Amino acid sequence: MRGDHPTGARPARLGRRAFLGSAALGSAALGAAALAGCTSDEASGQGPGRRVPFLGDHQPGIDTPAAHFGLLAAFNLVSEDRARLARSLRDLTDEARALMEARPPERRDTAYPPAETGMLGPGGRTDGLAVTLSVGASLFDDRFGLAGRQPTELVRMPFLSNDRLDPAQTHGDLLLSLSADQPDVLLHALRQLMRRTRDNLVLHWMLDGYNRPDAAPVPGRTDNRNLLGFKDGTANLDITDKGLMDELIWVGADDGEPAWAVGGSYQAVRIIRMFVEFWDRTPLNEQQKIIGRDKASGAPLGQDRESDDPGYGDDPAGRRVPLDAHIRMANPRTAGTAGSRILRRGFNFSRGFDNAGRLDQGLAFVSYQRSLSKGFLAVQARLKGEPLEEYILPVGGGFFFALPGVTSEDAWLGQQLLA
Amino acid sequence: MGEADRVEPGAGGVGRVVAALGLGAVLLLAGCGKDDGAGVRSQGSASGSGTGSGTGSGLAGQDLSGTTNDQLVLKAVADYKTWVVAEVDGLVADTAKFTDAVRAGDVAEAKKQYAPSRVRWERIEPIAGLVEEIDGAVDARVDDFEGVDDPAFTGWHRLEYHLWEKGSTAGTKTFADRLDKDLATLDQKMKGLEFPPAAVALGPAELIEEVSEGKITGEEDRYSHTDLSDFAANVDGSRKLFELLTPSLQAKDATLTSEITAGFAAVDKSLSEYANPDGSFDLYTALQAVDKTRMQAELADLSEKLARIPGVLGLKG
Numbered sequence: 001m002r003g004d005h006p007t008g009a010r011p012a013r014l015g016r017r018a019f020l021g022s023a024a025l026g027s028a029a030l031g032a033a034a035l036a037g038c039t040s041d042e043a044s045g046q047g048p049g050r051r052v053p054f055l056g057d058h059q060p061g062i063d064t065p066a067a068h069f070g071l072l073a074a075f076n077l078v079s080e081d082r083a084r085l086a087r088s089l090r091d092l093t094d095e096a097r098a099l100m101e102a103r104p105p106e107r108r109d110t111a112y113p114p115a116e117t118g119m120l121g122p123g124g125r126t127d128g129l130a131v132t133l134s135v136g137a138s139l140f141d142d143r144f145g146l147a148g149r150q151p152t153e154l155v156r157m158p159f160l161s162n163d164r165l166d167p168a169q170t171h172g173d174l175l176l177s178l179s180a181d182q183p184d185v186l187l188h189a190l191r192q193l194m195r196r197t198r199d200n201l202v203l204h205w206m207l208d209g210y211n212r213p214d215a216a217p218v219p220g221r222t223d224n225r226n227l228l229g230f231k232d233g234t235a236n237l238d239i240t241d242k243g244l245m246d247e248l249i250w251v252g253a254d255d256g257e258p259a260w261a262v263g264g265s266y267q268a269v270r271i272i273r274m275f276v277e278f279w280d281r282t283p284l285n286e287q288q289k290i291i292g293r294d295k296a297s298g299a300p301l302g303q304d305r306e307s308d309d310p311g312y313g314d315d316p317a318g319r320r321v322p323l324d325a326h327i328r329m330a331n332p333r334t335a336g337t338a339g340s341r342i343l344r345r346g347f348n349f350s351r352g353f354d355n356a357g358r359l360d361q362g363l364a365f366v367s368y369q370r371s372l373s374k375g376f377l378a379v380q381a382r383l384k385g386e387p388l389e390e391y392i393l394p395v396g397g398g399f400f401f402a403l404p405g406v407t408s409e410d411a412w413l414g415q416q417l418l419a
Numbered sequence: 420m421g422e423a424d425r426v427e428p429g430a431g432g433v434g435r436v437v438a439a440l441g442l443g444a445v446l447l448l449a450g451c452g453k454d455d456g457a458g459v460r461s462q463g464s465a466s467g468s469g470t471g472s473g474t475g476s477g478l479a480g481q482d483l484s485g486t487t488n489d490q491l492v493l494k495a496v497a498d499y500k501t502w503v504v505a506e507v508d509g510l511v512a513d514t515a516k517f518t519d520a521v522r523a524g525d526v527a528e529a530k531k532q533y534a535p536s537r538v539r540w541e542r543i544e545p546i547a548g549l550v551e552e553i554d555g556a557v558d559a560r561v562d563d564f565e566g567v568d569d570p571a572f573t574g575w576h577r578l579e580y581h582l583w584e585k586g587s588t589a590g591t592k593t594f595a596d597r598l599d600k601d602l603a604t605l606d607q608k609m610k611g612l613e614f615p616p617a618a619v620a621l622g623p624a625e626l627i628e629e630v631s632e633g634k635i636t637g638e639e640d641r642y643s644h645t646d647l648s649d650f651a652a653n654v655d656g657s658r659k660l661f662e663l664l665t666p667s668l669q670a671k672d673a674t675l676t677s678e679i680t681a682g683f684a685a686v687d688k689s690l691s692e693y694a695n696p697d698g699s700f701d702l703y704t705a706l707q708a709v710d711k712t713r714m715q716a717e718l719a720d721l722s723e724k725l726a727r728i729p730g731v732l733g734l735k736g
Contacts, residue, residue, distance in 0.1 A: 078716040111485060112730025199720035202712050 048125035050181065054097045056405040057263050058250060059413070061130030062345065062368050063239040065217070067179040070347035071186040071208040072269060072364060074136075074172030074398065075201040080143040084200055086418050089133075091196040092176075093412040096131035099189045119188040127185045131193070132177040133413050134267050134400035139173050149258050149417060151251070153266060153372040157399040161384040162392070169205040169271055169396030177267075177366065177402075179345075183208070205396060207271060207364050209349035220307035222298070227274050227348050227361050228391070230291050231298035234306055235331060237343045248375070249343050249368050260416035263404030268342075268376035270365040271349075271396035277358055279391050290387045292325030300327065309333070329382045340378035342367040362392070372399060478545040478618050478625050479554070485617040485734030491667035492616055492732055499622075499663050500614045503543050507606045510539035514602055518595035521578060524588045533582065534645035534699065537575060541652030542659070545625040546618060550608045556601045560638065573597050576640075583642035617734050619660060624725035626657035631718045635711060637703040647693050647700035654690065657725070658683050664728065672731045675724060682721035689714050 052060045077085060097103070102124030105115040140150035159165055176193060178186045186208065194201065212224045222233040237244055246252070251261050279287070288295055292310070300310035302320030310321050312333055321328050331337065346366040353359050369375025403413045487493070517536035520529035540547065540558065548554045555563070557574035564572045567580055573594055581591050633639040634650040661668075661679060668676045689710060693701040 076712065078713045109730055109733065111732070111734045113726050195723065198723055199716055202716050 048127050048182075050128040051102070051126045052100060052128055052130045054100045055407055055409075057407060058265070058405045059132045059402055060100065060405075061132035061177055061179055062265060062343070062402060063245050063249065064130055065128070065239070066211060066213040066345070067128045067130065068181045068213060069179065069183045069186055069208070069210050070345075070364065070366075071176075071178040071190060071206065072366070073176045073178070073190055073206040074204045075174045075176070075197075076204045077139075077143075077173045077200055078202055079200050082144045082418065085144055086414075088197050088200045089414040089418070090412045092133055092193060093406060095193050095196045096133070096189075096413075097406075099192060100126060100129050100131060102126050117188050117191050119184050125182075125185060127181040129178070129180040129185050129189055131189060132179075132402055134175040134177065134402045135414070135417075136172050136175065136398055136400050138171060144418075146417070149260065151257055151261050151264075151266070151401045154399060154401050157268075157397065160380055160394065162389045163394045165397075166395050169207070171398040172204045172400075174201065175267070175269065175398070175400045177345075179347075183210075207349055207351070207396075209347035209364055211347050222306075226363055227276055227350075228279055228287070228291070230287075230293060230295055231306065232363075233344070234293075234298055235327075237341060239343070245343075248339070248341055248370055251370055255370065258417075260419070261401065261404065265368040265370065265402045266372045266375065267400040267402045268365070268367045268369070268372065269397035269400060270363075270394050272363045272365050273360065273393045273395050274362040275358065275391050275393070276361050282391075289322050290326060290391075292321045292327035301325070324385075324387055326383070326386055326388050329386050330379055332382070337378075337382075339374055342369045342375045342379060365397070368402065478621060479548040481617075481621055481625075483615040483617040483621070485615075485620070485729060487616055487732055487734050489667055489732060491670070492620070492664065495660075495663040495667065496614050496616050496619045499546075499619050499660060500612075502659065502663075503546055503614075504610055506539045506543050507547075507602075507609050510536075510543075511599075511602050511606050513539060514598060517578075518599050521582075521588050521591055521595040526582055526586060526588060529578070529588065530582050530643070533575070533579060533643055534640075534648040537645075537649060538652045540575075541629075541649045542656035544629060544653065544656065545622050546612075546614065547605060547609070549612060549618065550605050553601055553605045553608075557598055557605075560633075560641075562638075574601070576642075579640065579642045616732075617729065620664070620729040620732050620734055623657040623660045623664075623728060624722055626653045626660070627718055627722045627725060629653045631715065631722065635715055635718065637706075640703070644702040644704050645700070646703040647690070647706065651690055651694070651700060654683070654686055661725070661728075664732070668728065668731055671733075672727075675727060675731060679721070679724050682717065682724055685717045686714065686721060689717060 052064045054060060077088070079085065104124065108115055135154075137150070137154045137156045140146045140154070156171060157165070176190070178189055180186050180189070190206075194203070214221075214223055219238045220234060222231055222236075224231065224233045226232040237248065239245065249265050251257050251264050251266075253259075253262050255262075282290075284295060288301060293300055293306075297304075298306035299308055300321055302315070303310065310327065310333065312321065312328065315321060317323075318325075318328070323329075331341070344365070344367050346364045348361070349364050350359065350361045367376050403417065406413055406415075513532075514536040517529060517532035520532050544554075544558075558576065559572065559574060560576050561567055561572060561580065566572075567577075567584075575598065577594050578591055578598070581587060581589075581594075630650050630653045634646045634653065637644065637646050639649050640646045661683070665676060668679075690700075692710065693705065695701070
């Protein structure tokens with residue numbers, strides 16, 4: 001896998017680039033834009049007019065090009081009424097679509113509150129906004145009669161190695177994952193989505209942050225860095241490789257999952273605090289051994305270029321890349337571990353400081369995979385006890401399932417789940 | 420309210436508007452803060468108190484210039500004023516029971532009378548906030564001051580602090596006297612106050628905003644924990660306004676009217692779990708997290724719908 005990790009941040013790895021996909025802008029985005037009826041300007045994939053198509057077999061925001069900013073908002077449901085849940089999902093679908101397609105807001109008399117925030121000005125900017133809706137394991141408890149429809153691996157995220165999960169920022173009935181190239185678009189979208197669903201959705205936790213996606217993504221390289229200062233995204237999956245996405249990301253018809261789940265994806269979210277002051281006091285040599293890459297170039301230790309293979313085959317004793325280096329444990333690059341590669345879509349966060357005066361910074365790790373056990377959990381198990389654990393602390397997140405996409409005008413997210 | 424009210428002393432009406440909730444703040448930020456709409460400021464609205472002791476409620480910071488010729492609305496406004504004036508009369512009497520107990524040094528009786536004395540205030544809070552300086556003097560919370568010993572910290576919450584935190588009435592006579600005096604002033608001024616139709620239209624949402632901002636968080640009555648009593652009074656005041664406006668609302672937007680009715684019913688049902696036969700409510704500390712969360716959603720949803728009332732009524736500024 002590239003993937004290195006779950007832990008995020010890891011080091012250099014994955015992040016975005018890959019997923020950004022290289023050619024993504026060229027082919028996928030263009031095609032998508034064309035389908036959405038965008039102008040050629042929008043189709044260029046840049047600027048306020050960039051649109052990510054809403055309709056599709058899969059939800060946007062997963063295998064679509066990475067954006068500069070991300071926001072996660074987890075909600076709990078107030079009502080135990082299944083019909084009301086359906087209404088909320090319909091409203092979320094309609095609002096997400098309106099936001100992503102820049103649908104003009106309803107015009108109202110000035111004696112009414114305005115229909116939208118106005119933050120984006122008239123004319124409707126989208127800036128590559130993608131809204132992704134996922135469900136948590138708790139949705140399948142006894143409230144909505146969905147117990148028999150739970151994805152087979154969707155469980156309440158347990159405490160994993162090194163975890164100190166804070167209930168106030170962990171789990172949730174629903175999760176909205178937003179991404180866009182400008183932060184105001186995210187805040188606008190969040191407010192509009194919440195406004196539509198106030199009677200039933202109550203915020204449980206939220207987190208926002210940023211990335212530095214590559215302008216012209218090339219698999220195997222990235223300029224994106226995490227808050228440890230290492231490249232993050234080098235070995236992420238190539239989202240333009242549809243065969244790879246089908247193999248590793250999307251739940252298939254023969255996976256033994258409920259029929260409604262086909263086309264969806266398991267989503268692992270980990271809020272990983274990084275003790276950056278402590279890290280900054282650590283010798284560079286040690287930092288690089290912990291990660292397994294040269295900090296400046298991103299090259300695997302002992303190699304010249306970021307995109308070079310680490311060459312574990314002729315380094316069985318870990319003389320170049322230590323056996324417990326993050327990239328090596330996360331992705332041993334063996335035939336047996338190829339199936340555990342995951343698609344990472346996280347972002348860096350900074351949210352003030354703790355009561356010890358330490359910066360509260362880290363990585364919102366987000367991964368998508370066809371199977372939690374074969375994907376995230378396999379990677380996480382390999383990373384148990386890695387030296388990096390001393391510098392990081394998972395404090396929240398949860399396991400979710402990203403619903404399949406909406407393919408027709410009148411369909412809504414979760415429709416098959418509730419059918 | 421004294422919720423957020425106090426902003427830079429001396430900043431004048433505009434400055435404090437920033438602290439106002441909801442629409443008021445939005446309007447100001449949008450650069451359209453005509454908080455003194457025709458004839459309202461002269462009646463005593465959002466002008467600066469000059470004492471730095473907090474000031475009006477959200478309504479005092481809002482644009483109340485919108486008006487209408489709808490006779491049903493104008494009747495509601497007139498009826499509302501009649502009701503409010505009677506409420507203030509009752510408020511003065513209710514509060515006298517509280518302040519008398521304080522002056523008598525009867526801590527137990529004073530504690531017993533504290534929450535009931537506030538009920539009528541909480542029902543009419545936004546409109547009372549239009550009377551200059553009263554809100555900050557009688558209902559400001561300690562957050563508006565440097566500390567509990569600030570002499571400008573007066574009113575119910577100052578007395579609440581002494582009764583619950585110190586368990587004593589020592590040194591509180593001046594505060595009890597001041598509360599009576601301020602409410603007498605309110606009573607007198609309220610009778611002469613012209614009620615802007617916009618205040619009546621915005622009032623229902625404003626009262627629910629009060630609940631969402633201060634009562635559901637337990638910040639209003641932090642020493643006595645009688646927040647749910649204030650909560651219920653805010654809701655009652657909101658519902659009273661809605662009921663008065665219903666004839667006009669029903670004719671113009673029957674769907675919204677029924678949604679609001681259902682919204683009040685949902686809040687009532689949740690709150691009833693904490694109501695006692697004698698009319699009192701359980702302490703805030705008894706509020707279950709799951710119930711609090713549900714109430715927050717019910718209040719937020721109700722706020723969204725109540726906020727449409729001025730639009731439905733077509734109030735023109």
